[in-house]
Amino acid sequence: MFYFGYQWRPGGAFDTFACSYDLKHWTKWDGEPLIKPSADFDRTHAHKPWVLKHDGVVYHYYCAVGSKGRGIALATSVP
Amino acid sequence: MxxxxxxxxxxxxxxxxxxxxxxxxxxxxxxxxxxxxxxxxxxxxxxxxxxxxxxxxxxxxxxxxxxxxxxxxxxxxxxxxxxxxxxxxxxxxxxxxxxxxRGRADLRPLYGTPGSTVFDAAYYQDHKPVREQREAVGHAVRACYLYTGMAEMLALTGDQTLRPALDAIWENVVGRKMYVTGGVGAHHAGEKFGADFELPNEKGYLETCATLANALWQFRMFRLDGDAKYIDVFERILHNNFAAGVSIGGDAFFYVNPLASRGNVTRWRWHGCPCCPANVVRIIPQLGTYAYATAGDTLYWNLFMASDATLRLKGGDVKVRQTNNGYPWRGDGLALEIDPGAPRAFAVKVRIPGWARGACVPTKLYEQVNPASLDEVSLAVNGRPVALALDKGYVTISRTWTRGDRIELSLKMTPRFVRADARVAEDVGRLAVERGPVVYCAEGVDNGGHVLNKYIPASRIMESRHLGGGRSKLRPSRVECLVETTVTICGLSLPAIRLPATARTRGVRAVAEAPATLTLVPYFAWSHRGAGEMQTWLPTSADRAEPAFIGRASASHCWQYDTLNALTASQTPSDSAGRKCRHFSFWPNKGTTEWVQYDLPAPEEIRDMTVYWLDDEATKGGCRLPRKVTVKVRPAKDAPWQTVEGATVEIAKDRPCAIRLPKAVTAQAVRLEIVLRPDVSAGLLGWSLAGAPPAAVPPEKMREIYETVKTPYKRGMVLTPEKGEMLDNPSVFRHKDAWYMIFIRFDGKGYETHLAKSDDLVRWQRLGCIFKRGEKGAWDASQADGWPSLADTRWDGPNTLNTFNGRYWMMYLGGAKDGYETDPLSTGVAWTDDPSAVKQWTRCADNPVLQSSDPAARAFERATIYKHFTVEDPSRACGGRFVNFYNAADKVSHREAIGMAVSDDMLHWRRVGSAASATSG
Structure with a gap:
């Protein structure tokens, strides 16, 4: 499950994930967030993930809030 | 000293x-x-x-x-x-x-230990000046003594500036922080009041002194304004929490009065902090003084207890004699004979208890499911009926009284179901039973040893008796399934109540259900026949009843202060020291070879088992992890023991440990042979013949997934907002030969749902609005932010949207209020036949399908419900074909958490579990 966290790490909202074998008991990933505020355009929040893999590339769409207002941003697994 | x-x-x-x-x-x-x-x-x-x-x-x-x-x-x-x-x-x-x-930082240093969350200033009610306090906080005895003192000071000085605080704190206690037994104090740590509606049954504190302090306060509140609502609470305390605090024999005491027990508590002969026995002794001789009150030329008849009294009215003394036929068991024949000497005019106020007219408590915290009605009350003077005109809970009879005049009151003692405010998480899906002012509970001793494994099939009760749901107009006061009987405790024959139930039992894996009968006894009389299970709030569904183990546990030795129950109970220790759970140990045996054993009624297949080892080094106990463990089985009852070769037994602290057999074996008895380490003993906090509980995903697996899904390269905005708009919540899917994104757009008034298209997943082009706001006046007139359901979740899969009934589905967040995420937001469902078309999706008639105001809403979702993610689960592991995860915010802190609901038709959703699936932090 991809989800966003807010106010339990310093900085704005960020995307992370949790895993489960039975959909009822979840283990949170406790490492670095998948996406967190780092650029001007997502300085305030980088959150609300939609993640998919296509042709060997992972696409992570999210809602970015920052210098350009609130819009839809993308991060990928390759440059 | x-x-x-x-x-x-x-x-x-x-x-x-x-x-x-x-x-x-x-x-x-x-x-x-x-x-x-x-x-x-x-x-x-x-x-x-x-x-x-x-x-x-x-x-x-x-x-x-x-x-x-x-x-x-x-x-x-x-x-x-x-x-x-x-x-x-x-x-x-x-x-x-x-x-x-108190609480005056401007006058003196406030109490409280810096850095302590338990012994903070609020523990001493020293966090604010008393006139600014609005909630009951801190140590419950201290708090209620303070409130009693404040009420006294108001009475003595007329200082009305104390009144707003007293009224607000009273509403807070009686409306949010009091147990159905009248007890207060939810927390063991600090013997404290908890948060609003935080009323744990098994783990609650409910100190006897705190309930007495509450009673003292209630009576002083009554003296301020002569309202019977305070006496209603007083009476509830008296017959329940107070009476339970001392044994029927008068020689043993409860300091803590939980509403549920696993059989690990009973009354003490003495307590290291002996406040409660002394407090009980203080109150009992005073009881008579609470039965009546006077004000000017008005006499209050408050409590029903046989008594002779002389009461001082303005116009002179009045003698009264009160009799009854055995209150609180019988409500008929409550009589007060008046002797004013010479005939004289004055008023007598007769209290009609709340419980006798449909109000369990003076707030909505607890409500009668089959409510009593005033029609069942009769009041007469010298045999002539008196009209029941209520004022502050009293019927006032003003007349000239003559020696021998007799007031007769008759109250119906009918068993009643009680339900708690839906915000009391511990009581959700449960009912309590009362009769008159007396709360009932179920004890193991009357119910085949177990009560925590039983539930009352509410559907049966509700349907056949037209109870609950609030929809049926026919709500008879008497519920036929509550049958009155008697149980003898300590030589007293006490009215008991019997009702149909379902018992759950567990073998190795399978859970079985069978019809059963629950016998309930008055709560105050519990724990007089040995320590055993007890339950006050009876579950109405299977998921709240813990199956009882059907086998028999035995051991080579058990320390006299420990119990074999520790093995079979499904307790969840927080660590191997087992601070808050029952222990099983071989103490004082050290370095020996010992065993524990389960015998089953019939042979069963056994494979993986779970054990929790006791190791109380942290609390300076004498038990450590054992040296070696061997698994032995007996295929049939009298067959010889066989060692299971190749079995592995984890021996580790602070977590459930797995016992794995190389292959399944059929056994009617299982034994763990345990070799203790030299000079120390050993023990267990649990042993289950079923496999390990759902495991956490191991860290290495989590790391692997992270490496698979991480996206370190930010590509910037792909849809940049225009001036005055905000874009949010992307959902991306493939349809036919192109990629589509459903997202939401805020235009200053609220959200609507839009569509964009891409050929390469990087460059996106907006197509337009596919889901507009609802019509004026509709529940979703301002907000309509949707996201597609049933996205194919296979990783590296087709990334398409799946259909149900030939349609594509959307869940959306609707609201009638303008603005950005303005509470309350609720959930609607819509569908389309083509998710790539720029046309409006169709709303379903059943909307909204989930609301924060639903009675079934859990605490974390009572302010508003946000976004949903809906998947199909053909295995129905969660209880439905479609599983919906959603985030929501609670009313108190507005913190967000993720919850779950299931459905079979996309329209009717059932919430799963009483708590959130994931919470912040």
Missing amino acids: GRERRRAGPTRWSNLQDSHELYCMGQLVEAALAHKQLTGKDDLMDVMWRNVDLVSRTFGNGRSQLKRVPGHESPEIALPKLWRFAREPATMELIRNFIDW
């Missing part, structure tokens, strides 16, 4: 926060006044006056005086009594100071 003296500090008054110096002064005042009243002697009074004079000289506003308050309230109650007795101005000065100085 030694410990108390050390705690008091090196000199007098040097540690007022933690010592009970001033508390003891209050108790001395009470003792001296009682002694004087009973014996007429002044010797204890002389001691008391010297102490009071010392305190009066020491504490005050003078330059050389101390400006401090009692660390534990008590003079606040005692001094008003002393003032009424002697009217010394110095006494009144002390009362005022002790109440006015």
